[in-house]
Amino acid sequence: MVGEHAPLANPSSGPHRASAGCPLPPAGDAGAAVGPGSRGLPKLRAATAPLVGIARLASISPAAETSRKSEERPEYFLLPVRSILNRCNSKRVPFEWTVNPYRGCEFACRYCYARYTHEFMDLDGLDFEKKIFVKQDAAALLSRDVTEKYCKSGERPNLDHPEHIAIGTATDPYQPAEREYGVTRSCLEELVKREGLSVSITTKSNQVVRDIDLLQKIAARSALYVNMTITTLRPRLARWLEPRAPRPDLRVAALRQLRDAGIPAGVLASPLLPGIMDGEGELEALAESAKNAGAEWFSSGILFLQPTSAKQFMPAFREKFPRLAEQYEEWFVRQSQVPEQYRKSVRQRLTAIRKKFGYPDRPYGEMLAPVASAQMSLAWNVPGGGAFPLVRTVGNA
Numbered sequence: 001m002v003g004e005h006a007p008l009a010n011p012s013s014g015p016h017r018a019s020a021g022c023p024l025p026p027a028g029d030a031g032a033a034v035g036p037g038s039r040g041l042p043k044l045r046a047a048t049a050p051l052v053g054i055a056r057l058a059s060i061s062p063a064a065e066t067s068r069k070s071e072e073r074p075e076y077f078l079l080p081v082r083s084i085l086n087r088c089n090s091k092r093v094p095f096e097w098t099v100n101p102y103r104g105c106e107f108a109c110r111y112c113y114a115r116y117t118h119e120f121m122d123l124d125g126l127d128f129e130k131k132i133f134v135k136q137d138a139a140a141l142l143s144r145d146v147t148e149k150y151c152k153s154g155e156r157p158n159l160d161h162p163e164h165i166a167i168g169t170a171t172d173p174y175q176p177a178e179r180e181y182g183v184t185r186s187c188l189e190e191l192v193k194r195e196g197l198s199v200s201i202t203t204k205s206n207q208v209v210r211d212i213d214l215l216q217k218i219a220a221r222s223a224l225y226v227n228m229t230i231t232t233l234r235p236r237l238a239r240w241l242e243p244r245a246p247r248p249d250l251r252v253a254a255l256r257q258l259r260d261a262g263i264p265a266g267v268l269a270s271p272l273l274p275g276i277m278d279g280e281g282e283l284e285a286l287a288e289s290a291k292n293a294g295a296e297w298f299s300s301g302i303l304f305l306q307p308t309s310a311k312q313f314m315p316a317f318r319e320k321f322p323r324l325a326e327q328y329e330e331w332f333v334r335q336s337q338v339p340e341q342y343r344k345s346v347r348q349r350l351t352a353i354r355k356k357f358g359y360p361d362r363p364y365g366e367m368l369a370p371v372a373s374a375q376m377s378l379a380w381n382v383p384g385g386g387a388f389p390l391v392r393t394v395g396n397a
Contacts, residue, residue, distance in 0.1 A: 058121035079133035085145035095166040101183035103133035107245040114170040116308040125308035139186035162198040174205035197222035206254035226265040259294030266297030
């Protein structure tokens with residue numbers, strides 16, 4: 001939903017303040033736990049005070065066994081947590097609760113805002129895709145948390161709709177780790193037992209179709225929305241932006257399978273990179289492809305870079321798109337916002353796209369908008385008043 005996307009937490013609150021929602025194991029041991037000082041445990045930055053909270057828990061997390069043999073696989077750790085359903089108090093996002101089955105994400109999206117969440121564990125944001133933490137006992141914790149914390153419509157004053165649970169706001173719940181550890185599926189198995197909930201899942205992975213059986217059961221008893229994030233239809237550009245995420249065509253095919261199974265699903269075309277993804281007809285082609293696959297809603301959001309994300313994104317961007325590098329530095333690093341004129345022009349474009357392809361203006365009806373990828377919403381002005389040129393600078397990307 002244009003104008004409503006925002007990060008879930010402010011990293012300026014300090015690296016040890018956990019968000020409310022808002023590297024190889026030694027060869028031959030299949031990822032078994034090893035002692036301190038080896039490669040098996042996360043390497044922490046020098047601390048000036050004893051670690052507390054999530055940083056302390058991360059420092060004592062044992063390595064998780066894995067059957068993966070690839071030399072490029074990340075390290076996995078078993079993270080003890082006290083809760084899995086986390087309150088999001090921001091009024092700028094359309095959900096009250098988040099569930100993130102993992103910390104870190106192997107998809108390694110260059111722009112990912114959630115990199116800063118690794119800093120809460122006293123790790124570098126660049127370790128976000130290299131050190132994946134698997135939350136322990138997630139299903140049992142979710143069962144308890146929903147019982148004790150969650151409110152349905154009418155269960156507290158002035159609540160006229162069920163509180164919304166967003167799964168996958170700071171990690172992809174269907175990243176490769178899910179094949180081995182199944183934390184996401186275990187959470188869905190708990191949600192199947194409930195009724196009257198409101199739940200959304202946001203993913204870039206076609207692995208979501210594995211759980212169609214559970215998603216159908218949840219949709220029959222609660223409100224369910226699946227957001228498939230598709231940034232671009234161009235495979236080479238997608239591979240540069242999201243190095244280990246499934247190809248765009250696989251995501252479109254998964255969307256088709258979800259819709260054929262009767263599961264409400266739509267597309268988040270986020271983040272939109274000005275000068276790269278806003279060429280004439282490009283956003284329209286993505287919206288049309290999504291519609292042909294049965295998408296029920298279509299939304300987008302302009303690139304937003306947390307400082308931790310900018311450290312990863314900007315060096316690679318300068319190398320690949322030198323003509324745009326200075327403008328991106330100005331808008332995304334120094335100003336940390338986009339000009340209003342561009343934002344307005346893209347809002348108007350998105351409205352026209354929805355009208356052309358028959359998408360609703362409010363993807364979740366009057367109650368909710370689709371869960372954002374925490375990228376800033378679709379709009380941007382250029383200093384001096386001119387709109388950012390809709391140029392194709394990607395070349396053969």
